[in-house]
Amino acid sequence: xxxxxxxxxxxxxxxxxxxxxxxxxxxxxxxxxxxxxxxxxxxxxxxxxxxxxxxxxxxxxxxxxxxxxxxxxxxxxxxxxxxxxxxxxxxxxxxxxxxxxxxxxxxxxxxxxxxxxxxxxxxxxxxxxxxxxxxxxxxxxxxxxxxxxxxxxxxxxxxxxxxxxxxxxxxxxxxxxxxxxxxxxxxxxxxxxxx
Numbered sequence: 001x002x003x004x005x006x007x008x009x010x011x012x013x014x015x016x017x018x019x020x021x022x023x024x025x026x027x028x029x030x031x032x033x034x035x036x037x038x039x040x041x042x043x044x045x046x047x048x049x050x051x052x053x054x055x056x057x058x059x060x061x062x063x064x065x066x067x068x069x070x071x072x073x074x075x076x077x078x079x080x081x082x083x084x085x086x087x088x089x090x091x092x093x094x095x096x097x098x099x100x101x102x103x104x105x106x107x108x109x110x111x112x113x114x115x116x117x118x119x120x121x122x123x124x125x126x127x128x129x130x131x132x133x134x135x136x137x138x139x140x141x142x143x144x145x146x147x148x149x150x151x152x153x154x155x156x157x158x159x160x161x162x163x164x165x166x167x168x169x170x171x172x173x174x175x176x177x178x179x180x181x182x183x184x185x186x187x188x189x190x191x192x193x194x195x
Contacts, residue, residue: 003152006150006152007102010102010103010150011102011103014056014079014101014103014105014106015103015104015105015106017029017054017056017079017106018054018079018080018103018105018106018108018109019105021053021054022053024056027056027058028056029053029054029055029056030052030053030054030055031044031045031049031052031053031055033055033056033057034052034055034057034082037057037058037059037060037174038059038060038063039060039062039086043086047082047085047117048113048116048117050080050109050112050113050116051080051081051082051085051113051116051117052082053080054079054080054082054106054109055079055080055082056079056146057079057082057083057145057146057174058145058146058174058175058176059145059146059174059175060145060174061083061143061144061145061172061173061174062083062086062087062143062172063174064170064172065170065172066090067087067090067091067095067140067141068090068091068095068140069090069091069092069094069095070091070092070094070095071091071095071140071141072091072095072096072097072098072138072139072140072141073087073088073091073095073096073097073098073139073140073141073142073143074097074098074100074132074134074139074141074142074143074164075087075097075098075099075100075142075143075144075145076100076129076132076142076143076144076147076148076157076161076173077100077101077102077129077144077145077146077147077148077150078099078100078101078106078107078110078124079101079103079106079110080106080109080110080113081099081109081110081111081113081114081117081122081124082113083143083145084097084098084099084110084114084122084124085113085114085117085119085122087141087143088114088119088121088122089119091121092121093121095121096121096122096123097119097121097122097123098122098123098124098125098134098139099122099123099124099125100124100125100126100127100129100132100133100134101124101126101127102126102127102128102129103126104126107124107125107126110124111124129144129147129148129151129157129160130151130153130156130157130160131160132160132161132163132164134164135164136163136164137163137164137165137166137167138164138166139164139165139166139169140165140166140169140170141169141170141171141172142161142164142165142169142170142171142172142173143171143172143173144171144172144173144174144175145173145174145175146174146175146176147175148173148175149175149176149177
């Protein structure tokens with residue numbers, strides 16, 4: 001699949017997850033999935049349903065460490081804002097969080113969700129993770145949950161992450177990988193990149 005077609009396919013799929021999360025059939029979406037991935041069940045249940053219904057992460061990047069008060073956190077592929085809101089609560093009023101997503105419907109939903117959740121130290125920007133609209137050396141922690149695999153230019157994404165991280169900053173990500181038994185021919189087909 002060519003890069004432009006892949007991009008359009010991913011945008012279409014995640015627009016549907018933003019607007020009709022219950023219609024997703026290919027992978028787990030919503031609060032039950034988040035709980036299975038190790039997020040605190042009581043914290044999830046306390047969030048407005050709009051915040052959790054479009055969650056489509058593949059792991060829990062916070063299992064690698066919680067954001068600290070006062071930090072600046074960047075969420076790559078923030079979707080409807082689930083992880084961004086989690087981080088914003090952890091960094092407190094002295095910190096801030098920036099969510100990046102290429103899907104307009106997800107950005108719109110994330111902004112509404114932040115307001116519903118009562119977090120004001122967040123900002124959502126529509127952009128691609130290969131071209132981050134973020135200043136050099138301005139981020140303490142970059143998180144990503146099931147998004148890196150959707151990029152056709154992973155070296156560019158990593159280059160951008162390292163550009164925006166402060167010295168000593170961290171990258172915490174959860175993602176999917178090809179299993180060893182996948183043949184090179186199967187990998188080259190890339191037929192279901194967002195599945």
